[in-house]
Amino acid sequence: MEKRNSYIGPTLLALAVAVGIFIGGKLHFNDTPEKLFTTNSKKDKLNRLIDYIDYEYVDDIDTDSIVDVTVNNILGKLDPHSVYIPKDEMKQVSENMKGDFVGIGISFYMYRDTITVIRAIKNGPSYVSGIKPGDRILLANNDTLYGKRIPNNEIVSRLKGKAGTKVDLKIYRKSEDRRLNMTVTRDKVPIKSVDAYYMLTRDVGYLKINRFAESTHKEFKDALRKLKLRGAQKLVLDLRDNPGGYLGIAEKLADEFLVDDKLILFTKNKKGKIKRAFATKKGGFEDKPVYVLINERSASASEIIAGALQDNDVGTIVGRRSFGKGLVQREMDLGDGSAVRLTVSRYYTPTGRSIQRSYKNGHNKDYYQKFMDRYSSGELVSVDSIKVADSLKFKTPGGKIVYGGGGIIPDVFVPIGSNEEEAINSMDDTYEFFSRFIFEHLEKDRTQYMDYTKNEFLENFRVDDILFDQFIDFVLNRKIKLDFYAQEDRIKAYLKANIAEQLFSPNVAAQIKGKYDSMLSIVKELDEQEALDKSEEKTLGLND
Incomplete structure (x- = not known):
């Protein structure tokens, strides 16, 4: 077999960096509308200028766009996390943070010129109606959806609607070579914030959260309950790449691990008013070992949890220094369907640390x-190589030294992978090369996987060299070069994981990829060492 050896530099790594991490907490804003919106000369000046342009300027001007630019320019003078949300983006932003939307419940690709179902969301409207992976949606209420390049957001808007309303779909099912008429009743469809959960070892559960939305705490509790039923006495909470979300939800998550009356965080506004949040008796995983995974893209609410546990000497923070966002935003309606997320306070970890990076x-x-x-x-x-300042040194009740400024420094550092390892991760997470390739692979013949159960697939399925070489060709055609054969095992595992996700669930996919996760390998080593230390202590105690 001819080997294609080439290389990839750090450029692709940098392209995968997530920026724009600006989602903050939702706090009560106590000023009345009368106090906030009283007339003054600064506001009059802006209003008059807009009126002059509206009525006197020589050409017709879209003053709405001018206002949008003005608002952005004003916020740009404040801090990096105060942001403007235009009217046309508000619905999607609100749905994402609410944790659900009303629709038919499918994930799909535009395959050639047709909407093709990747998977119907389990127990969702399409799943209940019998829509299957690979089905092509040709018409929705007699509106043609194939044969032309329709933007994804337009397709989604045609399939969304009010809960309880019906949409008549005409579907082509390739596996049966026939057309079907189906009526799907729209309903609430969850936008999951718990990506995956499974048993990492016999007694260690794994749970990954991608953001802190309104539904996150409930999702967490449901997943944790299932893990505990499977024997989880310890937990890995994966907050890598999690940009944050609602402050109140982060407080609830931290409360799950902290005993009653432990300080979670405190906030301070420009008037010096301090608001403290304490743990309650409601915690579901108190006094049990927890490992929190963070990286350079873990921000905001993720850092609140990592900081609260670290400062209370609870659990072990594993990974790399977090993003460094210690500002809290509140979303405020601007009256025309748009909104602003304005920084209203700073938050501090229990020891008094601010982890906000400088933006001066x-x-x-x-x-x-x-x-x-x-x-x-x-x-x-x-x-x-992490630069710390002695002036920002703090000490936890247990005597551990921690630092403020620029993020949470983990208790156990895990370096980033090689350029090629990170390139593969980027191809999977950011650019969806693996997902798209597997989708097209399944489109050719899904029947070869029909007899696999989930467990049989996990234990017995192996990606062969034919599929591996086809993936190499797929990637090379997209101008990506790396030493594929040096990363053969990892690539084959990611191919298997993507098949598992499209056939079964994200939980199965995460379980497969977890074997090539350096942070999870470190967690296993830490857990084994801790178990060994306890065993030795017990033996010494008996001998004494």
Whole structure:
């Protein structure tokens, strides 16, 4: 077999960096509308200028767009996380943070010129109606959806609607070579914030959260209950790449691990008013070992949880220094369907740390460039490259030294993978090469997987060299080069994981990829060492 050896540099790594991490907490804002919106000369000046342009300017001007630019420019002078949400984006933003939307419940690709179902969401409207993976949706209420390039957002809008309303679909089912008429009743469809959960070892559960939405705490509780039923006495809470979300939800999650009356965090506004949040008796995983995974893209609410546990000497924080966002935003309606998320306070961890990175030298460009500099400074490879200031040194009740400024530094540092390992992760997570390739592979013949159960697939299925070489061709055609054969085992595992996700569930996919996750390998080592230490202590105690 001819081997295709080439390379990939760090550029693809940098492209995968998630920026725009601005989602903050939802706090009560106590000022009345009368106090907030009293007339003053500054507001009059802006209003008059807009009126002059509306009525006197020589050409017709879209003043709405001018207002949008003005609002963005004003917020740009404040901090990197105060943001404007235009009217046309508000619905999607609200749905994402609410944790559900009303629709028919499918994930899909535009395959060639037709909407093709990847998977119907389990127990959702399409699943109940009998829609299957591979089905092509040709018409929705006699509206043609094939044969033309329709933007995804337009397709979604045609399939969405009010709960309880019906949509008549005409479907082509390739596996049976026939057309079907189906009526689907729209209903609430969850937008999951718990990506996956499974048993990592005999007594260690794994649970990954992608953001902190309104539904996150309930999803967490449901997943944790199932893990405990399977024997979980310890937990890995994966907050990598989690940009944050609602402050109140982060407090509830932290409360699950902290005993009654432990301080979770406190916030302070410009008037100096302090608001403290304490743990309650409701925790479902108190006094049990927990490992929290963070990386350079873990921000905001993720950092609240990591900081609350670290400062209370609970659990072990594993990974790399987090993003460094210690500002809290509140969403405020601007009256025309748009909104602003305005920074209203700073939050501090229980020891008094602020983990907000400096933004005094500029707004977006300088702020996010400093974040990107972590890739070149060596910080992601060696903990010794992390710059800390003695003036920001704090001590936990247990005597552990922690630092403020610029994020949460983990208790156990895990360096970033090689360029090629991270390139494969980017191809999977950011660019969906694996997902798209497997989708097209399944489209050719789904019957070859029909006899597999989930457990049989996990134990017995192996990606063969034919599928591996086909993937290499698929990637090379997209101008991506790397040493495929040096990463053969990892690539084959990711191919298997993507088949599992499209056939079964994200839980199965995460379980397969977890075997090639360096942080999870470290967690297993830490857990084994802890068990060994306890065994030795017990033996010494008996001998004494």
